[in-house]
Amino acid sequence: MKVLITGSNGFVGKNLIAHLAERADIEVIPFTREDSVSRLQELVRDADFVFHLAGVNRPQTPEEFITGNTDLTQALCDAIVASGKLTPVLYTSSSQAELDNPYGSSKRGAESALLALKEQHNSPVYLFRLPNVFGKWSRPNYNSAVATFCHNIIHDLPIQINDPEALINLVYIDDVIAQFVATMDGPLSNELFVNVEPQYRITVGALAEQLRAFRNSRSSLITEPVGAGLVRALYATYVSYLPPASFTYGVPKYADPRGTFVEMLKTRDSGQFSYFTAHPGVTRGGHYHHSKTEKFLVIRGKACFRFRHILSGEYYELFTTGDEPEIVETVTGWTHDITNIGDEEMIVMLWANEVFDRLRPDTYARPVGIQA
Missing domain, CATH: 3.40.50.720 (NAD(P)-binding Rossmann-like Domain)
Known part of the structure; x- marks a missing residue:
């Protein structure tokens, strides 16, 4: 064709x-x-x-x-x-x-x-x-306010907003193209005028605020809800304006004699993602939580996870390796630790269901102890 x-x-x-x-x-x-x-x-x-x-x-x-x-x-x-x-x-x-x-x-x-x-x-x-179409490859100062705002915010340039409450109607380029291709392959209806869905409405002020939040997430590590809808489309558009020199950015790294701990990403309502390392023979943890839960995934090395119920004293241990991916989930009311039982540095991915709050950490030290 x-x-x-x-x-x-x-x-x-x-x-x-x-x-x-x-x-x-x-x-x-x-x-x-x-x-x-x-x-x-x-x-x-x-x-x-x-x-x-x-x-x-x-x-x-x-x-x-x-x-x-x-x-x-x-x-x-x-x-x-x-x-x-x-x-x-x-x-x-x-x-x-x-x-x-x-x-x-x-x-x-x-x-x-x-x-x-x-x-x-x-x-x-x-x-x-x-209406206003936005997405990757749109020209700043030409095609749309979204393109101009993305370009200027990324490059620390000012943006001009005459009326922050003014509403704009938007359609995302991928939705436009999907409807175009569907029409070419066989129109879904015989209507002369074809609409692209979904269409979004947002104020100019809210648009600028959302794009600035994308920029600030690199320092706060708190991601916006970029998995669906307008925010997803705006984020895909925003990152398309990043110059290659800005494809990377640093994240906090904490080191001590046991290894390192690195925070990667935080969410507003679904916790945070991190990873840590442990040298051979090192044990990390030795604490329990009342409400916080965690998921561990050993990426490299061999691990022994130990658990003890803080009331009954019930003890449990298990072993995982980076060769066989397996999620280990901590359970409230059980103190727990993880030991590198291999001969190489261990790397472990960690998800916690809440962002760490130093004022209310919900983390209480208690050694697991030796199995009786």
């Missing part, structure tokens, strides 16, 4: 091409600003589907809105008619097509050309009136 993409060097075009490149059944035909409009007839003849992403949103003069949006779309429609094929066209319009401004008017003009193509030539047409 040959797919023509106008505006293939743009933000949306780059993401679309990256996704289509993962499929062996797609051949992309690119069309960029450097190509002459006269080439469209040649390119359309070979195309089985057209993603019409090209357009102008920041022109030097208002007249460029018409040439870059309405006139270019009309030229594409004329090329399809001349080809004699019923080539489907997916067009990225804008939510501003509903507004009475030069940009919105030029987008409505483009939509009208495509509607005429559908009615007079029977080519399938899919119109996407997109």
